[in-house]
Amino acid sequence: MENKKPDNVVYTVEAGYNANVLPYATGVGAPVIRVDDVVSWKSRGIDNVNKELGNKFNELKLQYEKLMQEYEWNELVYSAKFSFEPVIGEIYHLYRDAEGVNFLSLIGPNEWNKEHIGTFKLNSDKKWILLNVVDSQLY
Template sequence: MPNKKPDNIVYSEQEGYNSSKLPYATNIGAPVIKVDDVVAWKSRGIHNVNKEFENKFNELKSEYQKLIEEFKWNELVYNARFSFEPVMGEIYHLYLDTDGKEFLSLISPEEWNKEFIGSFKLNSDKKWVLLEKKGLDFY
């Protein structure tokens, strides 16, 4: 068996000594080849990304709910009765009249005994900003 090479030598008839070209370790002193645990990495990544998406979704949902509430309050005030042109920056108070219709007034709730709904200020965008409301979430 003169052509037999020892086990620790990498030799093939076609390639010759090719240990530097092989994708795996060829001797005992070579570093251990360990397969990375990509499943754990992927699951951590998925968990982190899903958590971020959930946080962003909840943030957008909260903003949407605030926008809907602002829209409803503005619709209520704009549909209320008033016989004056509101001035930007002034505080106005919304009341419920005896006939069940809402009306807007400059008179504060402390000055008379009407059913108070809320206080508003008209901003530069012509949007009514809620300052104070009766203890209800939405009238």
């Protein structure tokens, strides 16, 4: 019975009485050691990250769609028939003739009776900027 110590005394044969060097409380009056519930913290973190990544994905998707539209309009204008060198900063109009061939002109849509596809401006990067479109189904 001499070797038996009470439950509230921290004692080991190897270390002796070592309650003052332990990283946790050992007395009966010490606060309770509780393991934090990190599952809810993790799930909130995962939700926040998923929302942020989803928003970035949607933003990139919109940018991609806009880029593809710009590409398609530029391809349409550059494949159109014109016999002049377009000037940067000028406004041009894209038309479709009776045979279905697209052509570029300086003449505005209200000055003659041709099938108007859209109005474009050539920027310094030689990219056609769409200013307005009559019907987006035409291209």
